[in-house]
Amino acid sequence: MADRPPAKLGFVGLGVMGEPMCRNLARKSGREVLGFDRAAEPLRRLHEHGVEPAPGIAALAQDCGVIFMALPSGRHVQAVCEGPDGLLAAIRPGTLVVDLGTSPVDLTRDLADHFRERGARYADAPIARTRQAAEDGTLSIMVGAEPADFAELHPLLATLATDITHCGPVGSGQIVKILNNMVLVETVVALSEAIAVARRAGLDGQVLFETLQKGSADSFALRNHGMKAILPGRFPERAFSTDYARKDLSYALSLGSDLGLDLRGARTADDLLRQASEAGYGDLYWPVVSRILDPKPNEGGPGA
Structure with missing residues (x-):
């Protein structure tokens, strides 16, 4: 039997929206959360809420069963996934990678194919609404994912959002x-x-x-x-x-x-x-x- 993905959750990108989302995920999910960002200050703040800093992207790929990305653009998503020390290079089979940002549809589908080739899974779950909604956990999230992946994701996304819509297969959320x-x-x-x-x-x-x-x-x-x-x-x-x-x-x-x-x-x-x-x-x-x-x-x- 194949190993089950680790129970830990990963979160990449702790900016204006990412930091409060990561905090809500750690507070409400009941799961251990590892965070990664180039800036040290949000990691220090989040540590008070139980988020442990990860030494790098590859460590998240090895240690986490679900990895969220809250990044500024598709270019940043591509770098985190495809860089020499990125997620694709170290991903474990069964891991589910989730893009919470807004990225091009063709890039989203290409990344999903690349992760699938490595036995992993990919979903797009871009967020809508304001910074205050991110703080309050009242975002709206549009999800592109396989039905089984959406079912797995839903309780985790519910720590961030009050409105979660399964729009169809990967790319549909974008x-x-x-x-x-x-x-x-x-x-x-x-x-x-x-x-x-x-x-x-x-x-x-x-x-x-x-x-x-x-x-x-x-x-x-x-x-x-x-x-x-x-x-x-x-x-x-x-x-x-x-x-x-x-x-x-x-x-x-x-x-x-x-x-x-x-x-x-x-x-x-x-x-x-x-x-x-x-x-x-x-x-x-x-x-x-x-x-x-x-x-x-x-x-x-x-x-x-």
């Missing part, structure tokens, strides 16, 4: 997340246009947004990105940045192109994000794109 982000960005562009017109026409932006919430234009984007960021002009660093938003939108444009579709709304939104980045707003919370459409309410330059 498709849904990429389209989620595309729709969100295009909606925020529409809100930015609306408030720019309202303000230039002499209407109070708060009156506009509060009234839209009572009608058919109401949305999560309006209640959160509109009311909490665009209206007050609040675009902090260490939130989901303009450059990250553009990265995710590039995945949607690439997927559309592969399928022979011209995503005109997404192209327009991407152009505005590009302008925001070139204006010096690349590291700021991405609804700062509203400043490109109407900079007057928030004059003063990046970070003002």
